[in-house]
Amino acid sequence: MRFSSIALALACAFAPAAAFANDDVADTASGKHVAITGGFIASDAGPAPAVSLSYLFNDNWSVELWGTADKIEQHARLKHGPKVGTYEHQPVSLSAQYHFGNVDNSFRPFVGLGYFRSDTLRQLEGTPALDGTNLGRMEGAALAVGVDMNIDSTWFARADIRGLGSNSKIKTDAISRSKQDGMVMAGFSIGARF
Numbered sequence: 001m002r003f004s005s006i007a008l009a010l011a012c013a014f015a016p017a018a019a020f021a022n023d024d025v026a027d028t029a030s031g032k033h034v035a036i037t038g039g040f041i042a043s044d045a046g047p048a049p050a051v052s053l054s055y056l057f058n059d060n061w062s063v064e065l066w067g068t069a070d071k072i073e074q075h076a077r078l079k080h081g082p083k084v085g086t087y088e089h090q091p092v093s094l095s096a097q098y099h100f101g102n103v104d105n106s107f108r109p110f111v112g113l114g115y116f117r118s119d120t121l122r123q124l125e126g127t128p129a130l131d132g133t134n135l136g137r138m139e140g141a142a143l144a145v146g147v148d149m150n151i152d153s154t155w156f157a158r159a160d161i162r163g164l165g166s167n168s169k170i171k172t173d174a175i176s177r178s179k180q181d182g183m184v185m186a187g188f189s190i191g192a193r194f
Contacts, residue, residue: 029103029153030059032193037158038069039189045074050187059103064112066144066162067092074183091118091164091183093142104150112144116164140166140182148191158189 035054040047049069056062071088095114101107117139146160165182 027153029150029193032056032154035062035191035193037189037191039158039187041068041162041185041187043072043074043183043185045072045183048072050189052189052191054097056193060099062097062099064095064097064114064144065092066095066142087120089118089120089138091116091138093117093144093162093164095142095144097144099148104153106150108148108150110144110146110148112142114142116140116142116166118164138166140164146187154192154194156191156193158187158191160187160189161185162187 033056035052035056037050037052037054039050041050048071050066051069052064052066054062054064068090071090073086073088093114093116095112097110097112099108099110101109117137119137141164143163143165144160146158149157149159151157162185163182164185
């Protein structure tokens with residue numbers, strides 16, 4: 001009886017330590033397949049909310065659907081020329097990403113390359129000769145460079161720079177000129193992996 005009491009007391013004393021050790025082993029971001037983020041971007045168009053949904057094939061490769069959660073206003077510039085007004089659009093991109101290092105590292109840099117598309121939501125304004133010009137659709141290459149900062153195995157913070165590159169034309173009865181649609185954005189977001 002005395003031996004079983006000592007064994008029970010020792011088991012109770014070491015049970016929490018064993019439980020914490022198992023938690024440490026299980027507390028990893030490895031093997032999770034879905035990540036979501038929400039935050040803000042800043043560019044010459046001003047700040048805007050942005051969200052993303054990623055499917056993680058493994059600990060390093062993923063595919064991300066990213067976009068602004070609201071329309072953004074951007075300055076229209078003629079290629080090798082002046083600013084000719086502003087318009088509103090809402091970009092969305094799909095890209096493949098590679099995350100460097102171990103999935104549980106505190107800082108994990110990543111790069112992404114893909115395709116973006118954005119439809120004009122408000123026509124060009126600001127230059128009388130061009131006011132009301134419909135700029136149509138923009139599309140082209142999307143590039144992302146950033147770093148994920150792990151808070152724990154589920155939560156992380158992300159800082160990134162995204163570039164969207166495209167050229168289109170402003171077409172009216174009076175003018176047909178190439179327009180630069182590219183934009184660079186800096187972003188910060190909070191994310192979770194599942």
